[in-house]
Amino acid sequence: PPFLVVVPLSTLPNWKRELEQWAPQLNAVMYIGSKEDRKVIRKHEFDPEGRKVQLFDVLCTSYEVALTDINMLSRIKWGSLIVDEGHRLKNDKSHLFVALEGLKVSHKVLMTGTPLQNNLEELFILMSFLTKTRSREGRRGGQCFPTAQEFDEECQTKTTEEKVKRLHELLAPHVLRRLKKDQDLSILPKIERVVKVTLSAVQREYYAACLTKNFRVLCGKDKEHRTVSIKNIFMQLRKCCNHAYLFDSARPPSETDADAHELLVSASGKLELLEQLLAELQKGGHRVLIFSQFTMMLDIMEEYLTGAGLNYLRMDGSVMSEERQRRIDSFNERS
Structure with missing residues (x-):
């Protein structure tokens, strides 16, 4: 059967x-x-x-x-x-x-x-x-x-x-x-390193503004909307910590693509560190996996990688299963 x-x-x-x-x-x-x-x-x-x-x-x-x-x-x-x-x-x-x-x-x-x-x-x-x-x-x-x-x-x-x-x-x-x-996995042991990164100037500005705006809720003085508001505040703070451009008003005008790329990097402490890491990893011929819980952050990553002239593949929930597998194969086949 x-x-x-x-x-x-x-x-x-x-x-x-x-x-x-x-x-x-x-x-x-x-x-x-x-x-x-x-x-x-x-x-x-x-x-x-x-x-x-x-x-x-x-x-x-x-x-x-x-x-x-x-x-x-x-x-x-x-x-x-x-x-x-x-x-x-x-x-x-x-x-x-x-x-x-x-x-x-x-x-x-x-x-x-x-x-x-x-x-x-x-x-x-x-x-x-x-x-x-x-x-x-x-x-x-x-x-x-x-x-x-x-x-x-x-x-x-x-x-x-x-x-x-x-x-x-x-x-x-x-x-x-x-x-x-x-199992005989024949792979190297995982090494996990947590690197603390400071916020950029614009990130600190938006982080402080978020705290100030929601001061009453955070101090417990607005109990009626506390549960819903706290969750929303934490989400806004998480966005601040990832990249300031997750807020539309944070993106300044720029005259050239080079200026726009420089401002993109300087607006996030994480992206500034990532730029340094990728440069070293590229010299060693490494491939890199980058994860994010925000598709908006992936949009920013795409903009950064394009501006930096680095090849990349993107996978998120919008990618169909067959195309997802093709991208995985392409990533694994690269030397």
Whole structure:
């Protein structure tokens, strides 16, 4: 029987690449696209010439397509169901949980780095999804993993240490952990350095103005809007610390591109330090990854790198998955 792999849409290209690299002998089909695209895939791969036999070995699809075409997928007897980011199934009332639980599957695998997120009940729901079986008539069959309530009843007289030990005993036959220390990564150890940077003159000006403007809220004198205002004030201060140009009024007029570039750098203590670091890193032939939580800051970085004549690639939420993978490949291939 074939394998069904259900994953986040953004990871599908990577699943395709990995299957091609590590299992080229398998016919792996990416079941995505428009309604018409999927109809063509079903015609050629699900039921070619009406023979009711699947030509594919692995079918990879997204959560959304799996939900949309669950009736089609339910007609196939699957050898295994693999769900990436399996903690998406922590709610047994969700549409995705109910849909995937109804499939005819011999074996299930949930892949997740966070099986326990909020409470034990969610973990027990994941284990319930894995261990429930179905009879030939499609009714829910036996269950070899207890419910959260049954676990609580069993351990109500136990100490916390005994409860943890019992939970580990229950999980042991079902969980395979892949630890970093067990892998031969062949990479250098990470060295983390925190460098404190002073604000530029214009950053200090805007930082002080923000504090002065919101003095009453910060001192607790405006309690009515305190919760909302404090969050907004912190966000404004974070913007000050990144770059003054995150405020439109901070950008002065300039006559030439060279002047504009110089003002751009001098308006941020972080950018002044980055300019020095990039110069040294470029001499050593290094490639550099720069992260920011603000897309507006990435816009400023693009402006700086263009002005400095440095080649760069940008990735944010607006970049489609296939293009994102191309940019990753391009970055990795550069010597």
